[in-house]
Amino acid sequence: MTDISFTVGEKSITLDPPTAPTQRPALPRPIKNRDREKQDALRRPQAAVLYRRLRERLDGMSWRECWELGAGDDEWAVGPIVIWLRSHGVPVHAEYDTSAGETRFYLVVL
Numbered sequence: 001m002t003d004i005s006f007t008v009g010e011k012s013i014t015l016d017p018p019t020a021p022t023q024r025p026a027l028p029r030p031i032k033n034r035d036r037e038k039q040d041a042l043r044r045p046q047a048a049v050l051y052r053r054l055r056e057r058l059d060g061m062s063w064r065e066c067w068e069l070g071a072g073d074d075e076w077a078v079g080p081i082v083i084w085l086r087s088h089g090v091p092v093h094a095e096y097d098t099s100a101g102e103t104r105f106y107l108v109v110l
Contacts, residue, residue, distance in 0.1 A: 060106035
């Protein structure tokens, strides 16, 4: 705590040091992205399915195999699901296989 002294004059009072306003400016509230929240709610169970399957197969899975996991689900998209997994700390490695002509996905084993 700092000491404050004040001087009383005939017509004014002087504070030393001058007081700062006690209220801080309001911080802006974070903007909720409802579309992203909806996509995350959708991706979570899809990512769990892909993660379990990748764990079962140490040799990885091709893009087509990953896509077939969600056959019949219009919202299933392998790329965004892999991005969701990575953003939640799951080490997924994607590598383009030139001989097969498609991307293969692997879980990185540490």
